[in-house]
Amino acid sequence: MPLVTPAAPLDYLGVDALVDDETRDLQAAVRHFVDERVRPHVATWFEDGRLPARDLARELGELGVLGMHLTGYGCAGTSATAYGLACLELEAGDSGLRSLVSVQGSLAMYAIWRFGSAEHKQEWLPAMAAGRAIGCFGLTEPDFGSDPAGMRTRARRDGDDWILSGTKMWITNGSVADIAVVWAQTDDGIRGFVVPTDTPGFSAPEIKRKLSLRASVTSELVLDDVRLPADAVLPGGTGMGGPLSCLNEARMGIVFGALGAARDCLETTIAYAQSRQIFDKPLAAHQITQVKLADMTVELGKGLLLALHLGRLKDTGTLDHRQISLGKLNSVREALTIANTCRTILGAAGITLDYPVMRHAANLESVLTYEGTSEVHQLVIGQTLTGHAAFR
Numbered sequence: 513m514p515l516v517t518p519a520a521p522l523d524y525l526g527v528d529a530l531v532d533d534e535t536r537d538l539q540a541a542v543r544h545f546v547d548e549r550v551r552p553h554v555a556t557w558f559e560d561g562r563l564p565a566r567d568l569a570r571e572l573g574e575l576g577v578l579g580m581h582l583t584g585y586g587c588a589g590t591s592a593t594a595y596g597l598a599c600l601e602l603e604a605g606d607s608g609l610r611s612l613v614s615v616q617g618s619l620a621m622y623a624i625w626r627f628g629s630a631e632h633k634q635e636w637l638p639a640m641a642a643g644r645a646i647g648c649f650g651l652t653e654p655d656f657g658s659d660p661a662g663m664r665t666r667a668r669r670d671g672d673d674w675i676l677s678g679t680k681m682w683i684t685n686g687s688v689a690d691i692a693v694v695w696a697q698t699d700d701g702i703r704g705f706v707v708p709t710d711t712p713g714f715s716a717p718e719i720k721r722k723l724s725l726r727a728s729v730t731s732e733l734v735l736d737d738v739r740l741p742a743d744a745v746l747p748g749g750t751g752m753g754g755p756l757s758c759l760n761e762a763r764m765g766i767v768f769g770a771l772g773a774a775r776d777c778l779e780t781t782i783a784y785a786q787s788r789q790i791f792d793k794p795l796a797a798h799q800i801t802q803v804k805l806a807d808m809t810v811e812l813g814k815g816l817l818l819a820l821h822l823g824r825l826k827d828t829g830t831l832d833h834r835q836i837s838l839g840k841l842n843s844v845r846e847a848l849t850i851a852n853t854c855r856t857i858l859g860a861a862g863i864t865l866d867y868p869v870m871r872h873a874a875n876l877e878s879v880l881t882y883e884g885t886s887e888v889h890q891l892v893i894g895q896t897l898t899g900h901a902a903f904r
């Protein structure tokens with residue numbers, strides 16, 4: 513078999529052959545969806561700063577990727593590896609698309625699936641798996657991002673009811689959500705609440721003027737004395753362990769997903785460099801270009817092998833959150849470097865939306881920051897190695 517086949521120009525290490533047929537078929541189906549439904553429009557969505565989230569959610573529900581790694585309630589019950597590879601294909605389209613799916617499946621749905629009551633699950637999970645209901649996950653606040661335990665949003669008792677007050681910031685899907693999972697301080701520590709977004713006192717103004725993840729809805733959540741019934745609280749997941757376990761689910765999608773954006777940049781750039789003539793020969797035939805392409809292919813291959821390894825650890829139930837930190841740090845950091853290097857090869861053309869490269873690079877700045885910044889993951893790894901927590 514030739515090393516680099518036309519069907520998989522970037523599968524240099526033959527990683528494709530390491531997954532079973534069912535997983536490969538699923539990955540191919542997601543890739544087809546992205547090619548047909550997303551790729552023709554995404555540059556315009558990005559330019560206009562919008563995403564047709566409601567239509568896409570329905571279609572992604574039909575495709576079966578919303579909460580796909582969860583079991584029951586209309587979820588597909590796939591492996592973590594299959595979920596990761598689906599995220600890779602989605603993010604090859606745009607990080608905003610993958611963010612929609614990550615937040616829906618790994619943050620909002622997972623929180624309800626893992627910590628919710630039987631009633632919460634029945635009411636929300638089938639509708640969310642089908643994309644009829646959109647979820648968001650409110651943890652970050654204006655003054656508490658990397659250190660969410662300091663959150664000021666508070667839930668107090670009023671008779672049997674709960675009253676929620678506070679502000680959440682940078683919340684993906686916020687303005688289009690039907691249901692918000694909101695984390696708040698209570699007398700018993702941090703708890704999660706299921707908040708229908710039509711509850712009086714709840715509003716979700718969209719954050720504008722973003723230069724990254726423009727094809728994604730990002731919002732503030734304002735909770736102005738939102739009155740909720742006693743059973744709105746998630747019975748499980750008390751303390752920071754609740755939201756952090758959801759973030760670990762979502763980070764698995766990013767470990768794979770960021771590499772999809774990198775692959776798309778590299779594919780675009782190899783094709784561009786073949787057709788662009790510079791100093792009387794193709795740009796691809798110049799040594800400096802080949803050095804860049806080779807180095808990027810090395811990092812992409814290493815990243816894919818690492819992602820697959822972590823996916824398999826998760827599938828065997830032995831994955832530690834500190835290993836996910838290493839994967840998230842590596843995938844996003846390398847993907848961003850690849851996107852920026854590809855941009856140099858495209859020259860001036862690289863700064864436009866005619867090519868996906870700078871869009872991916874801009875998106876990856878958000879991916880570098882959310883779900884734990886690179887620095888936070890470095891501190892997690894540092895603590896693992898030295899035993900010293902250097903966070904504060």
Ligand SMILES: Cc1cc2nc3c(=O)[nH]c(=O)nc-3n(C[C@H](O)[C@H](O)[C@H](O)COP(=O)(O)OP(=O)(O)OC[C@H]3O[C@@H](n4cnc5c(N)ncnc54)[C@H](O)[C@@H]3O)c2cc1C
Binds near residue numbers: 651685885886888
């Ligand atoms: C597009 C987008 C979508 C998002 N979606 C969601 C969402 O759906 N739900 C949600 O809850 N949140 C979401 N977030 C928020 C995201 O999780 C936070 O932005 C992230 O946790 C970082 O918080 P911060 O922006 O407040 O940065 P800060 O915490 O203020 O960090 C600023 C800088 O300080 C560094 N830093 C932090 N701690 C240390 C330390 N101990 N030592 C040295 N340096 C340190 C950081 O690495 C960073 O470089 C989203 C963010 C973005 C950009």
